[in-house]
Amino acid sequence: MPSEFKCSVCDLRLSGGRYHYHGLQDGYSGRTLLACRACGGQHAIEHAMQDRGPKSYPLLKVTVQSASTEAKSIIARRWLRKERSMSYNEALEAVRNLPLVLHDRAHLHVVEAVQKELDPLGVQLTVEVVGEHSNTSYGPIQADRLLFTPERQFGEHQQAWTIGPNITQDVGEICCALCGSAENLTAEIEPEIPCPSCNQGRLSLVSEWIT
Numbered sequence: 001m002p003s004e005f006k007c008s009v010c011d012l013r014l015s016g017g018r019y020h021y022h023g024l025q026d027g028y029s030g031r032t033l034l035a036c037r038a039c040g041g042q043h044a045i046e047h048a049m050q051d052r053g054p055k056s057y058p059l060l061k062v063t064v065q066s067a068s069t070e071a072k073s074i075i076a077r078r079w080l081r082k083e084r085s086m087s088y089n090e091a092l093e094a095v096r097n098l099p100l101v102l103h104d105r106a107h108l109h110v111v112e113a114v115q116k117e118l119d120p121l122g123v124q125l126t127v128e129v130v131g132e133h134s135n136t137s138y139g140p141i142q143a144d145r146l147l148f149t150p151e152r153q154f155g156e157h158q159q160a161w162t163i164g165p166n167i168t169q170d171v172g173e174i175c176c177a178l179c180g181s182a183e184n185l186t187a188e189i190e191p192e193i194p195c196p197s198c199n200q201g202r203l204s205l206v207s208e209w210i211t
Contacts, residue, residue: 002033003208005189009201012040013153016189019211027052027142030211034171034185040197041178042149042159043185045167048142055138059105059131062114064098064123071121075100078117105130143167148177152197 002017020030027049034043064075072095079102080091094100102114102125111127118125146164153159164177175182195201 001208001210003189004206005191005203006206007195007198007201007203010195010198011154012195012197012201012203013155013206014040014042014189014203016187017208018187019209022211024049024052024137025139027137027139031147032171032187034187035189035196036176036179036181036184037186037196038181038184039176039179040152040195041176042153043174043177044147044161045171046145046147048144049137050141052137052139052141053135056132056134057107058129059133060103060108060111061101061128061130062103062106062111063126063128064095064100064102064118065126066098066124067095067118068122071118071123072096074121075102075118075123099126107133146174146177152178 002015002019004013004015006013014035015033016035018030018032021028028046029049031044031046034045035041036043067075076088076091076095080086080094081088086094103110106114115125115127143166145166147161148164149159150162151159162177167174171185171187172183174185176184189203191205192202195203
């Protein structure tokens with residue numbers, strides 16, 4: 001969980017902690033925010049996805065071919081009335097006249113959930129591929145990379161990130177992009193420690209957030 005700190009004297013802003021992205025189309029899953037303990041420079045490591053999946057996912061049609069009276073009742077309540085908003089009479093009429101299409105373009109996880117619920121009841125299902133859905137996360141495997149702000153961050157104005165080199169070493173071996181010191185980047189910032197920029201104020205917690 002990322003945390004933001006500021007200096008009580010010079011208003012230096014620092015953030016540390018890891019968070020995840022909601023969009024994965026660039027091949028990165030999230031980043032870890034790092035601060036330099038020597039100068040207060042803001043850095044981050046952007047984490048590359050190790051598996052970006054297939055180019056596309058199948059869309060599947062699920063059809064009930066046969067079912068017991070008990071299973072038909074469950075299908076009528078679970079899928080037809082609840083998910084399709086059918087009336088009770090409409091749902092009963094639909095399950096009396098098999099075959100019945102439960103899903104016409106479903107993703108695999110939806111089909112697996114249907115099978116898990118209906119297979120133990122002896123329901124005969126057929127599943128066929130009727131199309132495909134592009135995987136927006138698909139692409140070449142990236143490498144972890146270093147990001148940093150070109151100057152130390154003072155106040156609330158956010159600087160744009162500069163993309164640095166790919167990362168192959170441990171965090172402790174990465175040099176600060178601003179002051180060049182080694183073994184000073186950290187994701188864990190303690191409140192009330194002396195400010196690494198002015199050495200006069202102390203860092204206080206401003207906010208925390210989750211993704």
